[in-house]
Amino acid sequence: MDPTLLQLEALDAIARCGSFGAAAAELNRVPSALSYLIKNLELEAGLSLFDRTHRRATLTPTGRRLLEQARLVLKERDGLTALASELRSGWEPELRVVVDGALPLAPVIRAIRAFAEPEVPTFLRLDVEYQEGVLHRFEQGAELALVLGFEGGGGEEGLHCTPLGELVLLLVAASDHPIASSKREDLDQHNHVELLVRDSAPAFEVDRKPSFMGNRNVMFLSDFQTKKTALLGGAGYGWMPAHLIADSLATGALVHLEQEVNRWTYFPQLVRRPDQPLGRAAQLFIANLCLPFEALVATE
Amino acid sequence: MDPTLLQLEALDAIARCGSFGAAAAELNRVPSALSYLIKNLELEAGLSLFDRTHRRATLTPTGRRLLEQARLVLKERDGLTALASELRSGWEPELRVVVDGALPLAPVIRAIRAFAEPEVPTFLRLDVEYQEGVLHRFEQGAELALVLGFEGGGGEEGLHCTPLGELVLLLVAASDHPIASSKREDLDQHNHVELLVRDSAPAFEVDRKPSFMGNRNVMFLSDFQTKKTALLGGAGYGWMPAHLIADSLATGALVHLEQEVNRWTYFPQLVRRPDQPLGRAAQLFIANLCLPFEALVATE
DNA sequence: TCCATTGATCAAAAATCCTGATCTAAACAA
DNA sequence: TTGTTTAGATCAGGATTTTTGATCAATGGA
Known part of the structure; x- marks a missing residue:
């Protein structure tokens, strides 16, 4: 058995609209198209999904049960199109951040809270590292690093640095x-x-x-x-x-x-690579980080 | 954007096999078929999923992220085919049971535990009712009823009864x-x-x-x-x-x-309709119910 | 009773998908 | 460097699937 998304959409629409005709109108198809799709679905599944003894086709209990599962498939499919749209609009698929464990964690925790919002599709990975481990992780591909401060206080190796207080x-x-x-x-x-x-x-x-x-x-x-x-x-x-x-x-x-x-x-720095532009998730992280960071470093 | 299950299967197979060619062999297709599917998927999504600058096509971070969601879709699709196969092999889509609240619940609870097993696709609905409510619920369509006992002790209205002790x-x-x-x-x-x-x-x-x-x-x-x-x-x-x-x-x-x-x-009875045969879920329920029921009624 | 509506069926048209040959380019060895 | 191998893209033609519009049967309401 190999159901098609079209078949599942037809099943869902018919169940929602109450008839083949109404569902066909919703899907911008002709009723016979749905008839064809459902017939094949029933054939492949080896189950009878609709009761046609009465004029209006009604779902059998089996059909209702299968519809439940079909809607789960369609829901994940919708999640896929939504994700594609979000990625298209500038969200990174993943954001990796390193934090030096000597820095106060409170502003970082505030920043990662924003990633729990459902409209943020980006997977966040945050590593707390120590000493050389911070730069090591950054070189392995993290987009952002919160470092304790370079020797001399300024940037090096052509990295883009933003001071975060002291x-x-x-x-x-x-x-x-x-x-x-x-x-x-x-x-x-x-x-x-x-x-x-x-x-x-x-x-x-x-x-x-x-x-x-x-x-x-x-x-x-x-x-x-x-x-x-x-x-x-x-x-x-x-x-x-x-x-x-x-x-x-x-x-x-x-x-x-x-x-x-x-x-x-020390003069902590927000470090990133200057060549690649920041995605929306990185911007979101920084926006939720910078403002409270200065205040917290000063008072803590 | 309207992704096809074929496109998602191709994406998944290429990621698993590591190359278009190996994936094509697994799907019994020709590499150009996958090339066509993926090209369309990327076109409709408006995203580049594979990096073709090197010889072997490798997933971009965006492609990896989308693959995660694609696999969720395929997983639910597999759930659908599995459900269809189970329904085909005799499981009812839903089983409704009524229990008279005067009966001991322990054997019933043991019986419903069997429905937590993942290989049981049937949705179980159990209602505890009292007095006339028991038969009322049974007449509304429940497949099984555990009643306190009919007047006279025997069955009536042509129902199939099985004694469950006293x-x-x-x-x-x-x-x-x-x-x-x-x-x-x-x-x-x-x-x-x-x-x-x-x-x-x-x-x-x-x-x-x-x-x-x-x-x-x-x-x-x-x-x-x-x-x-x-x-x-x-x-x-x-x-x-x-x-x-x-x-x-x-x-x-x-x-x-x-x-x-x-x-x-009283002589409690397991009641069911004699005309329709028992499905696998009903049989499972009874099998897990009857044996302990006699014992528990006697000792409690 | 008639009539409107629902859905099945069917052949043809349209869209989609697959194939096999051909082509490009990267990786690799000599 | 050069030639070979391999991975994948491209393209036209063919196979398959889907859609359409017409036709038909059956149901339920006036």
């Missing part, structure tokens, strides 16, 4: 950790453990990592929330985005260390 | 109700309230109800569970299926009244 990282430790009461320049004197968020690039070899920490003791963590927990537990010291530890600094659970370099300001 | 109704009241301590023949002397389950036939006129209770005080309830609650609350006395009040009799919350007629045995 993000402060602070060197902190638990208030009951010995390092909290030590003075400047003490960091190199002791073998305190430095907490670091692990690079999320898959093929990244830990040996090739710039050995700025020398042979000090280090603890690698998967993300900043875990790192915060470890810091609060007194595992060691480390850099944290200010917005993630404002509460702990206020309660005094964490303290800002008094070191030569204990504060670093 | 069901005892007991005349009971709350143990702290005045009637509980009264002796036989007292029922007519006092104006105690009789609790009754209301007839569920929609057009049933309460005036035409056989006035066997004369002008006594009555309280109509929607079902036996509600009636049990009202009995436990001491609202009055009434008949209850034994299986529903076994627990309350055991704890002593309800007591079996000592009256001339305080016990009635």
